Amino acid sequence: MKKLALIGCGGIGSYHFSHFLQFKDIELAGFCDLIIGRAENFVKRAGSGKAYSYWRTMLDEVKPDMVFVCIPPTCHGVIEFELIRRSIPFFVEKPLALDPDLARELNRQVAEKKLIAASGFQCRYDNINDAAFNFLKQEKVLTVAASRVGGIPDVDWWRTKSTSGGQLVEQTIHQLDILRYFLGEPDTVYSVASRGYITQDECPGYLSDDLSTTLITFKSGVTATMMTGCYSLNGASWDSKMTFGGRSARMDYELCGSTTIYGIAPEDIAADVEGTVKGDGTQRRNENEQGIRTNSCIDYGTLCDRTFIDAAISGDGSKIRSPYADAYKTVMFALACNKSMETGLPVKVEY
Numbered sequence: 001m002k003k004l005a006l007i008g009c010g011g012i013g014s015y016h017f018s019h020f021l022q023f024k025d026i027e028l029a030g031f032c033d034l035i036i037g038r039a040e041n042f043v044k045r046a047g048s049g050k051a052y053s054y055w056r057t058m059l060d061e062v063k064p065d066m067v068f069v070c071i072p073p074t075c076h077g078v079i080e081f082e083l084i085r086r087s088i089p090f091f092v093e094k095p096l097a098l099d100p101d102l103a104r105e106l107n108r109q110v111a112e113k114k115l116i117a118a119s120g121f122q123c124r125y126d127n128i129n130d131a132a133f134n135f136l137k138q139e140k141v142l143t144v145a146a147s148r149v150g151g152i153p154d155v156d157w158w159r160t161k162s163t164s165g166g167q168l169v170e171q172t173i174h175q176l177d178i179l180r181y182f183l184g185e186p187d188t189v190y191s192v193a194s195r196g197y198i199t200q201d202e203c204p205g206y207l208s209d210d211l212s213t214t215l216i217t218f219k220s221g222v223t224a225t226m227m228t229g230c231y232s233l234n235g236a237s238w239d240s241k242m243t244f245g246g247r248s249a250r251m252d253y254e255l256c257g258s259t260t261i262y263g264i265a266p267e268d269i270a271a272d273v274e275g276t277v278k279g280d281g282t283q284r285r286n287e288n289e290q291g292i293r294t295n296s297c298i299d300y301g302t303l304c305d306r307t308f309i310d311a312a313i314s315g316d317g318s319k320i321r322s323p324y325a326d327a328y329k330t331v332m333f334a335l336a337c338n339k340s341m342e343t344g345l346p347v348k349v350e351y
């Protein structure tokens with residue numbers, strides 16, 4: 001049996017761990033966290049493997065066939081360089097790094113080694129994208145209005161932009177990734193951030209943007225806006241939404257939720273989608289709004305992890321929807337937005 005190891009047993013580590021428990025053909029061989037109790041807890045729940053507080057010792061002893069790296073944004077670098085040196089396929093959480101030079105060098109070495117490496121853009125595996133791609137085949141999109149508004153996650157490193165990258169880089173990056181997935185490469189970004197609404201009383205140590213608005217031009221000529229905020233209290237959240245607008249039809253896209261298409265008759269699009277969207281996701285008319293709705297109905301997170309594991313076993317990475325080289329581009333896109341916020345100028349997205 002191939003051996004899997006996990007570095008970082010915090011929030012997203014737990015998410016992946018819950019998927020691993022479904023995979024009976026993989027040995028859960030090692031768990032590592034600086035907080036050893038977290039790794040020990042995973043060993044207990046898995047009923048296998050050994051807990052470590054130092055990842056290098058784990059690599060030496062366990063000799064894993066694949067590794068999941070689920071550490072905070074500023075902790076990347078030395079772990080991945082060592083995995084590349086040892087030619088161990090790895091899955092790493094987004095954002096891959098906060099320093100563009102580090103991201104570029106990691107990407108270069110992954111490519112040079114032709115190593116199987118994937119990232120945590122699991123939304124790419126959602127069935128709603130089948131409906132979205134059908135829409136995009138039929139309608140020329142001119143513009144996109146996108147937004148994400150929520151609160152502040154309960155992890156310390158998130159409160160400071162220097163350790164999280166800020167909300168756009170840490171969270172809203174999922175939507176930036178979907179924009180690239182659907183529309184191709186961005187050309188230029190112009191981002192403006194606001195601070196001062198979230199107080200030190202409510203969030204001690206908070207040192208990041210409360211909200212930002214970004215104008216994006218794509219090489220295809222499409223323009224998009226992205227407004228993202230983490231300022232909301234209770235009912236003020238409005239989640240992650242994007243409206244893709246063409247001249248005769250539009251698609252409302254809710255990340256990992258649903259697509260609703262307006263302006264295309266069901267008979268013109270349903271035949272295409274039938275069979276790709278299953279169960280609850282079957283396309284149907286929404287009685288009130290006459291849109292064609294497709295609901296998310298698959299466990300895209302498990303599928304994302306399994307696709308990487310299968311690739312690590314077979315050596316064929318062609319089914320990975322977010323390979324390292326592609327995730328790198330999304331990170332550079334997001335970091336260009338941060339640069340624009342800092343300089344007050346439009347920034348070319350460069351890879």
Ligand SMILES: NC(=O)c1ccc[n+]([C@@H]2O[C@H](COP(=O)([O-])OP(=O)(O)OC[C@H]3O[C@@H](n4cnc5c(N)ncnc54)[C@H](O)[C@@H]3O)[C@@H](O)[C@H]2O)c1
Nearest residue numbers: 008009010011012033034070071072073075093094095120
């Ligand atoms: N794909 C997604 O939807 C998604 C969702 C949440 C978080 N994330 C990403 O996952 C990453 C981690 O987020 P989180 O919420 O799990 O954070 P977390 O703080 O809950 O967990 C991170 C864990 O890594 C451990 N760690 C840090 N450095 C380590 C090291 N060198 N060796 C071993 N363990 C180490 C910490 O002790 C901690 O337990 C972030 O980059 C975040 O953006 C992705």
